[in-house]
Amino acid sequence: MRTALLASVLALACTPGVACAQDAPQPQDPHLARNLAATCANCHGTGGRSVYEPLVGQPRVKLLQTLDDFRTGEHEATIMHQIVRGYSDAQLELIADWFSGQQKN
Amino acid sequence: MQRRNFLHACTAATAALALPCRAFAASARPHVVVVGGGFGGATAAKYLRMWSEGGVDVTLIEREQAFVSCPISNLVIAGLQRMEQITFGYDLLQSQWGVRLMSDEATAIDPDRRVVRTARNGEIAYDDLVVAPGVEILSAGIDGLAGHEDRIPHAWKAGAQTATLRRQLEAMPDGGVFAMSIPRMPYRCPPGPYERACMVAHYLRTHKPRSKVLVLDANADIVAKKALFQQAFARYGDMIEYRPNSTLLAVDAATLEAEFEFERVRADVLNVIPPMRAGRIATLGSLPLINDAWVDVDWLTLGAKGLPGVHVIGDAIFPAPGMPKSGHMANQHAKVVAAAILNALAGLPPNPTPVVMNTCYSFVDDRAAMHVVSVHQYDADKGQLLAVEGAGGLSAAPSDAEGRAALQWAHHIWADTLG
Numbered sequence A: 001m002r003t004a005l006l007a008s009v010l011a012l013a014c015t016p017g018v019a020c021a022q023d024a025p026q027p028q029d030p031h032l033a034r035n036l037a038a039t040c041a042n043c044h045g046t047g048g049r050s051v052y053e054p055l056v057g058q059p060r061v062k063l064l065q066t067l068d069d070f071r072t073g074e075h076e077a078t079i080m081h082q083i084v085r086g087y088s089d090a091q092l093e094l095i096a097d098w099f100s101g102q103q104k105n
Numbered sequence B: 001m002q003r004r005n006f007l008h009a010c011t012a013a014t015a016a017l018a019l020p021c022r023a024f025a026a027s028a029r030p031h032v033v034v035v036g037g038g039f040g041g042a043t044a045a046k047y048l049r050m051w052s053e054g055g056v057d058v059t060l061i062e063r064e065q066a067f068v069s070c071p072i073s074n075l076v077i078a079g080l081q082r083m084e085q086i087t088f089g090y091d092l093l094q095s096q097w098g099v100r101l102m103s104d105e106a107t108a109i110d111p112d113r114r115v116v117r118t119a120r121n122g123e124i125a126y127d128d129l130v131v132a133p134g135v136e137i138l139s140a141g142i143d144g145l146a147g148h149e150d151r152i153p154h155a156w157k158a159g160a161q162t163a164t165l166r167r168q169l170e171a172m173p174d175g176g177v178f179a180m181s182i183p184r185m186p187y188r189c190p191p192g193p194y195e196r197a198c199m200v201a202h203y204l205r206t207h208k209p210r211s212k213v214l215v216l217d218a219n220a221d222i223v224a225k226k227a228l229f230q231q232a233f234a235r236y237g238d239m240i241e242y243r244p245n246s247t248l249l250a251v252d253a254a255t256l257e258a259e260f261e262f263e264r265v266r267a268d269v270l271n272v273i274p275p276m277r278a279g280r281i282a283t284l285g286s287l288p289l290i291n292d293a294w295v296d297v298d299w300l301t302l303g304a305k306g307l308p309g310v311h312v313i314g315d316a317i318f319p320a321p322g323m324p325k326s327g328h329m330a331n332q333h334a335k336v337v338a339a340a341i342l343n344a345l346a347g348l349p350p351n352p353t354p355v356v357m358n359t360c361y362s363f364v365d366d367r368a369a370m371h372v373v374s375v376h377q378y379d380a381d382k383g384q385l386l387a388v389e390g391a392g393g394l395s396a397a398p399s400d401a402e403g404r405a406a407l408q409w410a411h412h413i414w415a416d417t418l419g
C-alpha cells in the first residue's frame, strides 16, 4: 500500500523528457537523472554549460554514442574512459536524457 | 521544476504518505544554514537554491572574506600563478543564487533546539544544517610549532600562508634546503604534498639549481600516485630526496631545525604540514566522531549519525573506504546533501542510489599534470559509497594535455562551486 502510493507520488513528480519511476522496476528517485548529471558538472560546468566541452543540449543519441566510444576506446580520452566505466548503462542513459532535455541557456 | 511545483510536491506527498513536511509546519519557507563556504559548503548553498528554484532560504556562515582555492595554490608557491588567480568573492552566490551570506564565525551547534550560535550574530535557527568546516590543523601536537606558523607555514589552507611560503622560497639562497613534513594519513588531499615537492623543485631548478628538496613523510611510502610521483621526482635528478617513516616531533622556529623520530634536519625553508582533524565546530561535542577526529555520517543523506537535521560534508567526515579528502569530493558530497534535504522537505525519501566521483590532478612541472580518478556507487548492503572496480584509475604518465585539463578542471569547479 505504502509502496504503491509512493510510486504514484514519484510518478506525479516526473517531468517530460526525464525517465520516470514507472519505467523502472523499483521506485526510483524522481530527481535521479538530475543528480547523476550533476556529478559531471565539476568538469563540464553547472548543468553541463561549459565553454570547453558543453554537454547541455547535445542530442541523446550522440551523447550515448560518445560515451560508448569512450568505454571501448574508440574515442581517444585522457580521463573519460575511466569515468564512464563507473556508471551503469542505465545511469548513462538517464544522464544523456537529462543533458539532451535541457535548454542551452 | 518551478517553485510552485516544489511546494505543491511537498503538500501532495505529505498528504499521500502522512510524512511530516517539517519546514512547512514550522514556517512559510524552509531555512537551511550552511557553516563554511569552502568547496563543500558553497556548492551545497548554491545547489540548494538552484534545485529548489529559490524555494528554500539558505544562509551561508563563513568567517573569511574571500574563498582562496587550495587546488592550484601549489602553482602560486612555485611562482607560476598569482594569489589573485586563486582568490574569489562570494558575490555570485548572493547575486546569482540568492544565498544569504553571513560573514561570521559559527561557535556552537545546538542540535536539540536547531540553532547555530555565532560570534557576532547571535543564534541562527535552522530547519536543516549543513556543516562543512574543512579541517583543523593540529599544530599543538608538534613541540615548538604553535604560534610560529608565520615562520614555519603549513600553507595547507590556501591564503596568507600560501603567500608566506612563496616569499620564503624567493628569499631562500641558492644551495639552500627546503624541507617539508607530511603527516600520517588521513589528511586533506593525499597527493598534494608530493605535487608541492615537484612544484618547489621546478622553481628551484629554474632559479636556484644547487638547492635541495627534502620530503619527510610520516607514512611508510608515497600515499597517492606512487609510481607516477617516483618518476616525477626522478625528473629532478637528486634535487628531491624522499624519506619515508619520518614522524616529526619538534621544531625550533629560531633555528629552523626539525627533530624527527630518527634524525634532525636543518632547513632554510621549513614547511610543516601537521596532522589534522575535522574543523573545530565539528569536534566541539555535539557531533558523533570516529577516532575523535572525523564525523560519522550516513551516506544516503550525509546526516550526522543520530542527529536529525544535521548534515556534514567535505573533509570533515570520516570517509568511505578509498574516498580521499578533496575539493572535488566535497563538491560531490554537497550535491548529495542538497538532493537529500530537498527530498526530505518535499516529503520524499532520500535518493537510494547516490553516486559521487573524485578527480585529483597533480602538476609535476610548469606544464605537465597527471590524474587519479574514481567513481563511487552506493552499496546498500554495506551502507557505504564504494569505488567501482574496473573504473577510474591513473594517467599513464604526466602530459601537457593533462596540464591544460587540470587548469580547465580548476576553472570549472570554481564556477560550479561559487557561481
Ligand SMILES: Cc1cc2nc3c(=O)[nH]c(=O)nc-3n(C[C@H](O)[C@H](O)[C@H](O)COP(=O)(O)OP(=O)(O)OC[C@H]3O[C@@H](n4cnc5c(N)ncnc54)[C@H](O)[C@@H]3O)c2cc1C
Binding pocket: B035, B036, B037, B038, B039, B040, B041, B061, B062, B063, B064, B069, B070, B071, B072, B073, B074, B104, B105, B106, B107, B132, B133, B134, B135, B155, B156, B157, B158, B188, B189, B192, B279, B280, B281, B313, B314, B315, B316, B325, B326, B327, B328, B329, B330, B359, B360, B361, B362
Ligand atoms: C595544497 C593543496 C592542494 C590541493 N589540491 C587539490 C586538487 O587539486 N583537487 C582537489 O579536489 N582537492 C585539492 N585539495 C583539497 C581541497 O582543498 C580540500 O579537500 C577542500 O578544500 C575541502 O573542502 P571543504 O569544503 O571540506 O573545506 P574547505 O574548502 O576548507 O572549506 C571550509 C570553510 O569553512 C570555513 N569555516 C570553518 N569553520 C568555520 C566556522 N566555525 N565558522 C565559519 N566559517 C568556518 C573556512 O573558513 C573555510 O572557508 C588541495 C589541498 C591543498 C592543501
